[in-house]
Each structure stands twice: as structure tokens, then as C-alpha cells.
Amino acid sequence: SDVLTQPPSVSVAPGQTAGITCAGNNIGSSSVHWYQQKAGQAPVLVVYDDSDRPSGIPERFSGSNSGNTATLLINRVEAGDEADYYCQVWYTATDVVFGGGTKLTVL
């Protein structure tokens, strides 16, 4: 199956912008979804269909997807954004792939 590659970790100071990438072969032709998972909790959907936000997710969270890389951007990062973030693509009914996850540390 396809592989989605994320950086293991990203660090950012409060108030700055964090960018988390998800690399995959021609990922721009697929819809990418992003999940936030805080320590000890279940994943929460934060961006779907590349750049849409579920209700209740702050506008600070945005996404883009083109070529071989999808990106989750978190503007004006807050301490509460510290979490693991996972990208996900549904290629076929039996090929649902998650990235390896990126640990976001707020300095």
C-alpha cells in the first residue's frame, strides 16, 4: 500500500506558525485528512478534504495539498495545541493509510 511520511517532530514557540508535512507519491490527487491526538486521548479530526475544518475546530488550523506533499498549518500556536498529528488518505476501501505521526512541541 502507499506510504505517507511525516516528520517525527516539530517544535514551535507560542504565537508562531507550525507546519506539519505529509509526503506521499502524488498525494495531491487524493483527499488528505488530519487528526490531532493529545496524550492519553483519542484522535480528533481537525482538517478534512485537504483544507476543510469540522465545526468547533479553530480557524487557526488550515491545510493544503499539492504535488507530493500535504501540509497542516497551525497559526498562532498555543500550549494546548501540543499533541501528535496524523495525516490520513483513503485510497480504496481496503487501503486506508495513516502517516506515522508528528509530535508537535510548543516551546
Added chain:
Amino acid sequence: EVHLVESGGGLVKPGGSLRLSCVASGFTFSDYTMNWVRQTPGRGLEWVSSISLSSVYIYYADSVKGRFTISRDNANNAVYLQMHSLRADDSAVYYCAKAAPSTDHFDYWGQGTLVSVSS
């Protein structure tokens, strides 16, 4: 508010069986595909299985095909995962996840239930 509550996890010996349950509330259960997704520290998140609205379409990851069976009871808003021939690498937190209307992602997750396979 959507709630998904898993149960049934525990410690089981290799080769053993376990049945996970997930009870849903806060949405019209019979209108949505349901999934099981598992997570381990080493392999991250891994989709396991999905079942469509009326159980017509059922899919499994290759890693569990032939050993796991997903089912649902729309009258009781529940989805199940029957696991047989369990192996050490099946050890994980198992999440019940509701599919979004587009079915290509998961808009709500339960808190998970831990399955440990060890002698």
C-alpha cells in the same frame, strides 16, 4: 453529541479470541459506515475493518483478514469486532470510529479499548 464507547479489551494468550463492542449514541447509527482502527506505539494508527450501513459492504486490512470479523446491530446501535487466532502483534488500543458521510475519513472516535496478547 456523538459518543462511541468501546468495551471488551483485555489480556489474552496467543491463539485466543476476544470480542470487542462499541455502543454509539448521538447520531442515527444506521446511516453511517463504522470502522475499527488500532494503534500501537511501534506501528502508529492502522485501519482494521469497516462495515457499511446495512452490513452489505465489509472490508478488512490484510493483516487481520480471515481472523477478525466485523458486525453491527443497528437496532442496538452497536458494532462488534470478533477476533480469533490472536497474535502478539495484534496487541494495540482498538478504537471504534464513525465514518464521515463521504466514508473516506473518521469524524468521531471512541476512547479505545486495550487488547494485550501475551503468554
